[in-house]
Amino acid sequence: MREACLTCRSGLYSGVEILTPKGEVAVEFLRVGDFVKTFDHGFQRITRIKQYAPASLKVDLPEKFWPVCLPQGFFDNRHDVLVASDQYVQIESSAAEIAYGDPHVSIPARAGLIFPEITQVAPPEDKQLFRIFCERDELLETGYGWQYLARGSIYLGNSFIFCEEENNMPLSYTKMPYQDAVDLVKADVEIMGGLEPYREALTRLCVAHH
Numbered sequence: 001m002r003e004a005c006l007t008c009r010s011g012l013y014s015g016v017e018i019l020t021p022k023g024e025v026a027v028e029f030l031r032v033g034d035f036v037k038t039f040d041h042g043f044q045r046i047t048r049i050k051q052y053a054p055a056s057l058k059v060d061l062p063e064k065f066w067p068v069c070l071p072q073g074f075f076d077n078r079h080d081v082l083v084a085s086d087q088y089v090q091i092e093s094s095a096a097e098i099a100y101g102d103p104h105v106s107i108p109a110r111a112g113l114i115f116p117e118i119t120q121v122a123p124p125e126d127k128q129l130f131r132i133f134c135e136r137d138e139l140l141e142t143g144y145g146w147q148y149l150a151r152g153s154i155y156l157g158n159s160f161i162f163c164e165e166e167n168n169m170p171l172s173y174t175k176m177p178y179q180d181a182v183d184l185v186k187a188d189v190e191i192m193g194g195l196e197p198y199r200e201a202l203t204r205l206c207v208a209h210h
Helices: 004-007 095-099 110-115 178-192 195-208
Strands: 017-018 025-027 035-038 042-052 067-071 079-082 088-092 104-108 129-134 137-139 147-150 155-156 157-159
Touching: 017 137, 035 129, 067 110, 088 195, 095 104, 095 157, 095 178, 104 178, 110 137, 110 178, 129 137, 178 195
Parallel strands: none
Antiparallel strands: 017 025, 017 035, 035 042, 035 137, 042 129, 067 079, 088 104, 088 147, 137 147, 155 157
16 A cells, blocks of 8 residues: 555656647657656656556545645646646745745645645556656746655655655755645745635736746
């Protein structure tokens, strides 16, 4: 059970589009050797891809590990997008800028459940889960204006540390454990004056990045 849960906690499900030199490509069509656009280092080569079929697991996956669904139209998505529950995605946060001096912060996808439109769904039978690896940790650009952190996570105490395989050097961005991420999002909602103004602000940022 523990291994199955860890397998399903990070990654992107079939249909999520990543920016490449040829445009937006669904994650299931990417191959080792392809180049993908990163937030910090331009186009970088994929060195490894792991693929899983969560619906075929021999255990009942606890609901907290079900994929997070960002519905069509939310954050300017053209279609429903499924992301693993604890996959880190980057947002720009006023609360993070106040606390850390940098508005860019990575939060687990399920911290977005504060929005009623975002839900968790049982792993679909027809969807595969993909984890993409580059030479080092990278924030990959999606076709929806938001970024996600490629590579796995190591849980240490009360914080997630994302390490490069070669030299164990973490990325410079703040990575928030789940409950801290929820508190951060709630603080942003308060700063923005409510849930709807906050959603609109995040959507504008996604459109601007796209």
